[in-house]
Amino acid sequence: MTDIEKTAEYAGAGVSSGTSRGKPDEPDTSRPGVWIYEQPRVGPVRRPWYASPLSQLLIVSFVCFLCPGMFNALSGLGGGGQVNPDVNNSANVALYSTFASVAFFAGTIANRLGIKLTLSLGGLGYGIYAASLLCYVHTSNAGFVIFSGALLGVCAALLWTAQGAIMMSYPPEHIKGRYISIFWMIFNFGAVLGSLIPLGQNIRSHADNVNDGTYIAFIVLMFLGAILALFLVDSKNVIRDDGSKVIVMKHPTWTTEFLGLLEVLRNDTYIVALFPMFFASNWFYSYQFNDVNLPRFNIRTRSLNDLLYWLSQILGAWVFGTALDLKYLSRRDRAKVVMVVLFLLTMGVWGGGYAFQKGYTRSGTAAKNYVKLDWTSDGYLGPMFLYMFYGFFDASWQTTVYWLMGALTNNGRKTAFFAGFYKAIQSAGSAIMFRLDTIGIPYMNLFASCWALLAGSLVIAAPVILWKIKDHVSVEEDLKFSDETEEDVLATTHKTEQ
Template identity: 45%
Template sequence: MSDGQAEVEKFGSGSSEDSGSQRAEIFDRPTGWRAYYYHPAAQISMLGLVCFVCPGMFNALSGLGGGGQVNAKDQANANASLSATFAFFGFFSGTVNNVIGPRRTLMLGTWGYSLYIAAFLAVNIHAGAGDFVVASGAILGVCAAFLWSAQGSLMMSYPTEAQKGMYIGIFWAIFNLGAVVGAAVAFALNFNNTANSVGNGTYVGFLILTLIGVFLPLFMADPDKMVRTDGTRVNLVRHPSWKTEFLSLFVALKTDPWIILLFPMFLASNYFYTWQFNDYNGALFTIRARGLNNFMYWTSQIFGSVFIGYFVLDQTKVRRRVRAFYGWVLVFLMIFVVHTWAYFYQKTYTRSEEAMTGAYKIDIYDSNFPAHVWLMIFYGLLDSMWQTYAYWLMGAMSNDPAKLAVFAGFYKCMQNTGAVSVWAADGASAPYMNIFLSTWCLTVAGMIFAAPMVYIRVTDHTDIEDEVLMHIEGVEPIEPPVVVTTAHA
């Protein structure tokens, strides 16, 4: 057997009872208070709280534009370095997770968020600390890779097969509420702020919340002590080694090359945040208006995801192929509605004009604010619909966790590649209009490239050959591991 084939076969090592390769042993569930503490739903909720106070606060701070600063250059450069290190270290984070365990990996990932927010507090006190912000962004990229690796392994291994959708829903609801609450706190703390940048109290509040997140994993149960609701014990599946992951990328591309048509869509999935947060919200509004915009943006995300996910993509009364086209048309129309609307605003201001001392900033009491905040709401809807539809398309291509894990890897790699380029352009003070038009063109291109994949590749039912990631050169199919899914930093 070749080394490459041996590495691929490690996908199946330590497989769980869901694989069906062996009969699962049934264990008694804990009783008394332990029944609540060791219940998978309780542990998933605690996992959601960790992401509520760490990535949730990061999203709330990013949504303010420039990390709440007047000059967004440092934050743009920090996000560029964050995306670069996230893309690189995300490739190896699964191995770290296997060696030190999910709880330690989770704790290792959380402290980077505290460092990142502390850097903004430092630059608020000492204006010359911009390099610290950029360095903290690079460190956060490493930590975020670890956090989302541990999060994925826990979230996907605790529920039974019939509960995965519900448990993922519990996690994402709690996680997204973090950004909503963080945005609400920032808005309240800066309601009477006239400096156009958030005060130290906002950063201190966010820092305290993220520090709580660092210690929350200590109170979570050890995964090897967890018993699912059906009595089966949780056996965490080892992630592939780096060598296996390299080989699996080739195998996935060889067996399902249609995934390449989704790459432009993946590339755009974090690209549009730069213009939304820095070049629109950060450029045009007072700090309290930015806070309210941020709150409305993240709140609308919850409704947008539920709408396209439940009312469009999960309607079993309609064939899956038809639902796929419904979703494509809805997202495509939303792109043109939102960007046409935004264009009429963008052409009225430039970066140099907004950087001038005393430049007019839209406030919540101004007559033109309602129309502008509605644009932020629609951008939030578009973002959640885009992300939900992208994940749904990947899920429609296969039910094999091994293949879906590779697809998710493609997604995060392309996502962070796009983010690196646009944050770097924003940090280099590229014209707002250039960034806006590139965002519009990339989102349209993403959907156009995805269209033939939707037409040819999405079927009403997943074919049997899509259930398993096959070996090269006729080796027997491999048993799949648990899917590891990731998200925004």
């Protein structure tokens, strides 16, 4: 029996006789008879059951819509909405330093505590961070901002690791790109709406910092996101459309999870070749937000740029997510094509960025007589489109990296570790870059580091693309990294705790 045939056998195990899965008007009675598996009709179609991968992905997407999505909107204003970015930069150094430290082990934490609790705890730090910025406006308490940044790093490591595990392990192989794009579009729509808050409140303002109402709106929405995470179901209760379940540890302990982390590094050492892509994936945020948007544009124009940046992210996620699931190319061929496209996009977008960066310096924008651009200024259109392409590029890069990791395994436990590696190394890069910006490295040097890292990391990742991406990952291969056996998969496909 082939791997694909075995996979189909596992997926179909436990299906009750007498149920026609080919009749869309009839519910699938093979699932347990509890409410999380019911499929009520909405108009002419039945909605996904609550414990389906799609429903769970949507919940996670809206959690990130409300927490990191709003955080991104606030960060995109440059300096956290303040004129002087130094305190915000110091907070970001603390944030990404703790993020990098904790995220490396966050897969262990997520597997031990469970996805729901990990995600909810992760969401709490975002509201606290926004509150610290509001506090700073009135008290100039830099210590609270930096502390909240460090706390947010711990929380963000938990949130993003849990999110990554869900996004990469819940969907079937043939639609992982679609799921990644759905998440990225909803998540970035949070940043879009978040950008409308300061844009609407500051549209008539020519000042250079946001008002209290902006921060209060962010605080409320971020705390709502942490609460929403509690509405997830446990991974062991999720059932896919084909009847299969997510492979997870049955009774994880701290010891087994730390040993599992070491096992991944020992047996899947090829993942190291993707580390430079991880490192580069957020390296450019400090440059784009603090060294392009903040020094060159006034507050209302920064707010508009921020909005366009995240709208372009939605477009980038849709384009790349859809393309990565094209059926007329094998998955191996799609991986090769997307890397070539990403390399060409890197050279094109950042080549345009070089032309723009030549027009200003750090010392020039710090001069007292320097006038920032407004959207009514001559010459604004070109920088506006460049900033939009920066957003499109970011979503394209992140979508591709997640898809590559998801193509390497379907095992929920291993994807949690992969997501932890990704966010840890990504955050280490962010911490370094924010620090470089704080100490006043010339804008052109920071720009050059972004371009070089992005292009070089694609070259280093090429061997993984060529030799490790397969058209299909067998159940047997995924079970090598789990305490589940083939008999467990067959016996528990449709059993869940009621």
